[in-house]
Amino acid sequence: MEGQDEVSAREQHFQSQVRESTICFLLFAILYVASYFIITRYKRKSDDQEDEDAIVNRISLFLSTFALAVSAGAALLLPFSIISNEILLAFPQSYYIQWLNGSLIHGLWNLASLFSNLCLFVLMPFAFFFLESEGFAGLKKGIRARILETLVMLVLLASLILGMVWVASALVDNDAASMESLYDLWEFYLPYLYSCISLMGCLLLLLCTPVGLSRMFTVMGQLLVKPTILEDLDEQIYIITLEEEALQRRLNGLSSSVEYNITELEQELENVKTLKTKLERRKRASAWERNLVFPAVMVLLLTQTSISVLLVACNILCLLVDETAMPKGTRGPGIGNASLSAFGFVGAALEIILIFYLMVSSVVGFYSLRFFGNFIPQKDDTTMTKIIGNCVSLLVLSSALPVMSRTLGLHKLHLPNTSRDSETAKPSANGHQKAL
16 A cells, blocks of 8 residues: 555656646747747848858847747746736635646746746857857858857856856855855855846846836827827828928929938928828827727826835835834745735735736836937847847846845745745645645
8 A cells, every 4th residue: 555655646746747847838838939929020131141140140049039938937927926826725626727736836936047047147148159259260160160169258258257256255255154155056156146137137127117117108108199189180180291292392302412401301201201190190099099098098007106106115114114024035825825915816916917017117117228228129120139138138127026026015925046945845736736
């Protein structure tokens, strides 16, 4: 009997591992396909050649797609964990959600951390150096020469980064034990380096999010049709049409020798055509779209912004008054054991909406900053170098989003960040299977 029980437990553990691996692969495949279509939509078409550079661009495209899929998974993992917890609470004995358990959630968090490290420190630097490489002088040109140059550059970059981290650790904590722990590359060095990247991402999020919250109203105002109050769109379209015809006649009457006048007139004509297109779109919009959608969206944005600011202010007051409210990294109740909000499923849904709103606002704020304004991708006109820079930026922001959301008090989910979480999740998963 004991032998049969042991074999049965091993079979259950094997089946659980196969099921979790299959689910992780399917989820990542969906994200990878979506990321590939997004990148190919913005990638410059002139980069598609039929030579050695085409192979390099294709490899860099696949690596950038992988990084974008990882960043999307890291950003969506927090809402997925919150909604999974509420589903397990609502249907604890349901046959159709046996695959959704704490072991799967912890495995997804560990894979997100592993792939984020892999993309930040290996794949994206390799894609950038491989794209810019030409091969060492004196060697035969080709893919092998470019790969050799890329590997040499990666080794030099790794040595530089490891040395900088070692010096920074020596300046902060000049202790023999801490210095010896830096020699443990896998258990200490990489998590410490990833923590530094997450810290930089948190600082960047704290800088981008307020800018994004203010810019969201402007962006939505440009995307939606505003109400027409005391405006005659037909008259405005008639006037702009006459102006367009006048500019066109002036442009046709000028000689080709007056280049600066032609350039100015072409730019002015383009602006007039853009304004005419906007006016025609406003005229074609229905009364519901003009008078209902725009005010509703603005009220919704104002409500979400107010709730976010209120929650952050309450959390800051709690941190100032009560020391026990500090997020000290202790283990929480676990997935499926207790609700993350006092209002149950409604509160969890509100947290997910606020997290998505914070995510979108941070991205809008990032591209609104003057230093990162050149990073904005253009449809069918974005180089692979800029695509790699965008993927790295989004990966840093997405890796810091769960930490900043937990710090600001937008959710109370315990974030697994070490391998010990996966080890402690296995007994709970086995216990869950035995209970079923």
